[in-house]
Amino acid sequence: MSETVIGARALLDLLGEWRGAGPSYEALADRLRLLVIDGRLPSGARLPAERELAADLGVSRTTVTAAYQRLREQRFAVSRQGSGTRTALPGAVRTPGAHPSGLLDFTKAALPAPSMMPDAVAEASTLLSPLLLDSGYDTLGLTVLREAVARRFTERGLPTDADQILVTVGAQQAIALLARALVSRGDRALIEAPTYPHAYDALGAAGARIVTVPVSTEGVDGWDVDVLESVMRRTSPAIAYLMPDFQNPTGRSMSAAVRRRVLAAAAAQGTIVVADETPAELDIDRPESFPPLATAAGGAHVITIGSASKTMWGGLRVGWIRAERAMIRRLHGVRATMDLGTPVLEQLVVARLFDRFDAVLAERRAALAAGREALEARLPAAFPDWTVPHVHGGLAVWAHIGAPVSSQLALAARSEGLLVTAGPRFGVDGAFERFLRLPLTSAPAQVDRAVAALQRAWPAASRHPLPEPGALAAVV
Ligand SMILES: Cc1ncc(COP(=O)(O)O)c(C=O)c1O
Known part of the structure; x- marks a missing residue:
């Protein structure tokens, strides 16, 4: 072993x-x-x-x-x-001395199920009967769901057929499957920094050597495209895992110009772009909306990942990959090494929710807007030295907490009843001690409790700030 x-x-x-x-x-x-x-x-x-x-x-x-x-x-x-x-x-x-009533979990940027869920489940259970005659092992995805996903891509501006869709057990399996199929041990994989941690976990597990490109909450563009172009040129990564919309954790979206340059750089190196669009439809009030990145692919090879987890519910564990038919066939072949299919009833539920998707998204938008409003009101009042960037949607804000104490703060917060992920979890090299990801997905009352816990934790975490990296004198 x-x-x-x-x-x-x-x-x-x-x-x-x-x-x-x-x-x-x-x-x-x-x-x-x-x-x-x-x-x-x-x-x-x-x-x-x-x-x-x-x-x-x-x-x-x-x-x-x-x-x-x-x-x-x-x-x-x-x-x-x-x-x-x-x-x-x-x-x-359980941290000794922590809240006996249970900890408030801010490590998950995910909403509870939408109000349409019970109806969708009831309808799905009636649709299940004919499928019970089959074995239930579904490694490709139910036609009804693949059609619904393809229709949604088409509505968003990317014409898609059902046979360009592979249904997976959440976007996480999609990432792991693509890593396994497209990365050989020692290949370079380009990711954003900060990024969604389980993506670099999956790429690392596939043997990829990770190279990073910075994404910032500051500046016009967020993505440092000059760095991206030069890293691509120098390292010719096999794949680039990117989140073009409401990047997790920064909340930034690529501008049209960034999209063009990223795709051109990938095309020049033959790098496959894996666009994780899991958060793409979590729009609150983005001034400009974009079709899926693959729409503007030009000469680049773009594979799109999506999921029902953030728009519908994480407990459904349904995600998908959109790619060319030949790629879908190849991925389908590899999938059986990981599992033997996506649960059937859950797929039917997602298909039913797609039928009322506008209403689902409207409910999501309202919940995210309330979470954003609460964070934007409470955090600056409680922590005047923090910078809380305004986001137009997505899952979280990436707050700059002024001092390199994110890990200490996360630890102290546990003793105050709050689970929160320290900034360095979103990087690969211990960076981001000055950042904390706070989800937009919590109700205002929970935000109140979380901010109060952070306030109680802050003195212990910040009393002895860690030395700045530059302040450690060189030994000569
Ligand atoms: C960008 C991104 N990709 C993938 C996932 C995993 O999604 P799923 O629950 O569909 O596996 C998440 C969950 O937070 C995410 O934020």
Whole structure:
């Protein structure tokens, strides 16, 4: 059986500036715990030997021993004679002293199910009868759903046939499937920084070497297209995984000019563009709307990912890939190595929801607008030093929190009853300590509770800001 072994060097990168206010062993244990909680360190990974980590961190071995001991006490690590210390995720993740009433979860930028759901489920269950005569193993997708998805692409300006659609178990499977089918070990894969973390997890699992292009909440364009062009030229990535609309987590959308340049750069290198348009229809009031990126493909090869998770409901676990027919056939062949199909009843529910999609989207727009309004009102009042960029839709805001304390804040917030993902989870190299992603998908009352929890957590997190990377003097 394969196992994940974390080398001291790799762990050093993940730890970043981990030292905090209290004793070193506590700060080290706290940071390791956060890395396990937010998935940057997988559960079950073997940690470096104490002596080795101590040497690389420049701390005493006693500090590492005490930190590992603290992790074991908190059930975030287990040690066995002869096989070292491994990370673990306790069954019920509860910070001692945290809210007994349950934690408020701001790590998921997703809405509850729309009000149309019960009707769609009732209709779907009546449509199920004839399908019960079949085996139920559906690796391609029900025709009725593939037609509905194709119709929606066509309405949005990208003529599409049902046989250009493969239905998947959420967009996440679509990403993993494309990574497996299109990336060979050692190939370069271009992603945005920051990006949707499970995408780089999937690309990394497929053996890709990741290269990044910055996306910022500042500036006219968001995407640094000069960098993108030069990275593409230098590295000729096999694929570029991009979110052109309401990028997760920044909320930015590519302008028409950025779209043109990205596609031209990809065409020049033969890079396949994987456009994850999962958030694309979560429009609140975007001044300009765009057809799917593949519409303007020109000479570029664009594969589109979509999902019912954010517009309809995450619990349906239905997503899709739109591509040329030959590519769909190829992906269909690879899919059976991952699973044996998308649940049938859920597909019928999504097909029924597509029949009332305008109403579903209107409800989503209202919920997202309320979440945005609450965040935009409460956050600047509570944290005058933060910058909360205005977004026109999508799932989240990417707040600049002024100091490099996002991981400390996320940790302190847990003790105040709030789960929130620290900025570095959206990057690959420990960057983004100055950012926090806050979902637009929460009701105003939850935003109130979350902001109050962040306010209570802030003093502990910010009292001892971490040294600026530049402030660490070079050793000469
Ligand atoms: C950009 C993006 N892609 C994919 C996913 C995963 O979606 P699904 O629930 O359909 O697997 C998400 C979920 O947050 C997302 O934001």
